[in-house]
Amino acid sequence: MDQENVTPKSMFRLDGKTAIITGGGSGIGAAIVRLFHQVGARVIIVDRDIESGKNIAEELYPQDPSSYFYAADVSQPEEVQRLSESILNEHREIHVLVNNAGIGHVGTILETEASDLDRLYEVNVRGVFNMTKAFIPGMLKRKSGCIIQLASIGGVVGIIDRLAYCTSKFAVVGMTKCMALDHAKDGVRINCICPGRVETPFVSARLQEYPDPEKAYREMSSSQAMGRMGKPEEIAAAALYLASDAASYITGHAHITDGGWSAGHIVS
Numbered sequence: 452m453d454q455e456n457v458t459p460k461s462m463f464r465l466d467g468k469t470a471i472i473t474g475g476g477s478g479i480g481a482a483i484v485r486l487f488h489q490v491g492a493r494v495i496i497v498d499r500d501i502e503s504g505k506n507i508a509e510e511l512y513p514q515d516p517s518s519y520f521y522a523a524d525v526s527q528p529e530e531v532q533r534l535s536e537s538i539l540n541e542h543r544e545i546h547v548l549v550n551n552a553g554i555g556h557v558g559t560i561l562e563t564e565a566s567d568l569d570r571l572y573e574v575n576v577r578g579v580f581n582m583t584k585a586f587i588p589g590m591l592k593r594k595s596g597c598i599i600q601l602a603s604i605g606g607v608v609g610i611i612d613r614l615a616y617c618t619s620k621f622a623v624v625g626m627t628k629c630m631a632l633d634h635a636k637d638g639v640r641i642n643c644i645c646p647g648r649v650e651t652p653f654v655s656a657r658l659q660e661y662p663d664p665e666k667a668y669r670e671m672s673s674s675q676a677m678g679r680m681g682k683p684e685e686i687a688a689a690a691l692y693l694a695s696d697a698a699s700y701i702t703g704h705a706h707i708t709d710g711g712w713s714a715g716h717i718v719s
C-alpha cells in the first residue's frame with residue numbers, strides 16, 4: 452500500500468482495476484459485481500447461466516455488454532482455457548479474481564452418491580483451481596494481484612446433512628491457505644470468505660423443497676444467531692474489504708461472515 456496517498460475513502464476504491472467474478476449472474480456474485488463496479492472497477496462476469504450473466508452486463512455496460520460477460524463452466528478446464536485466452540486478449544490485465552461460482556448438495560453419507568461428491572468437487576474445488584491456474588500467472592508476472600474464494604462456514608465447521616458440500620468447501624479453505632503461502636512473497640494475496648446462510652436463489656431453491664416454504668423461511672431465519680439470514684450485499688462488503696488496500700497485510704485468511712453462526716450454540 453502506498454501509505455502516503457491512501458485516505459480512508461480511497462482505501463476502498465478499485466479504480467483502474469479489472470476484476471473477474473465467477474457466478475456473477477446471481478446472488479452473492481451479482482452483489483459483488485455491482486459493488487465492485489460502484490467503487491470504480493471494470494468488472495467481468497463469468498457464468499454458465501447465459502441469461503443472468505448477460506442481464507447484469509447489460510445493466511452495467513449497456514454500450515458494450517458482450518465485452519463484460521463471458522459464458523463458461525468453470526469446472527471444465529478446456530472451457531476455462533478458451534475463456535482466459537478471450538478475456539486476456541480483450542482486457543489484458545486481471546487484478547482481482549473472485550472465485551464465487553458454486554453449487555450445493557443436501558445429504559448424509561447414506562444419501563450421497565460418489566457421483567454427487569464428484570460433481571461438488573468438480574465445480575466447487577476444480578472450478579477454483581482451473582480459474583486460479585489460468586489467471587494467477589499474469590498476477591505473478593506483475594507481482595500484484597488478489598484472489599478471493601467464496602468458501603462457506605461449511606468449510607470451517609461441519610453442517611448437518613451437508614456431507615459433499617462441506618467436504619468441498621473444507622478443500623477450498625485448504626487450497627486458499629496453501630496457495631496464499633506459496634505466493635505470499637510474490638505480491639499476490641489469496642483469501643476466502645466463509646458466509647453463513649445468505650438469502651440468494653441458492654437458498655430459495657432449497658426452501659422450495661419444503662412443504663411450506665414460507666414457514667421454512669421463518670424457521671431458517673429465526674435459527675440464525677442474529678435471527679435473520681445474511682444479505683448478498685453483506686458478503687460483497689467483505690469481498691471489497693479483502694480486495695482493497697485496507698487488506699494489504701492479509702493473505703491466507705478464511706474470513707467468516709456468518710452473523711455469529713460459528714461463535715457457538717445459540718440455545719442454552
Ligand code: NAD
Pocket residue numbers: 473474475476477478479480497498499500503523524525526551552553554555574578601602603604645646647648649650651652653654
Ligand atoms: P447462486 O446459486 O445464487 O449463484 C451461483 C452462480 O454461480 C449462478 O449464477 C450459477 O449459474 C453460477 N455457477 C454455478 N456453477 C457454475 C459453473 N460450473 N460455472 C460457472 N458458473 C456457475 O449462489 P449464491 O448463494 O450466490 O452462492 C455463491 C457462492 O457462495 C457459492 O460458492 C456458495 O457455495 C457460496 N455460499 C453461499 C451461501 C448461501 O447461503 N447463499 C453460504 C455460504 C457460501
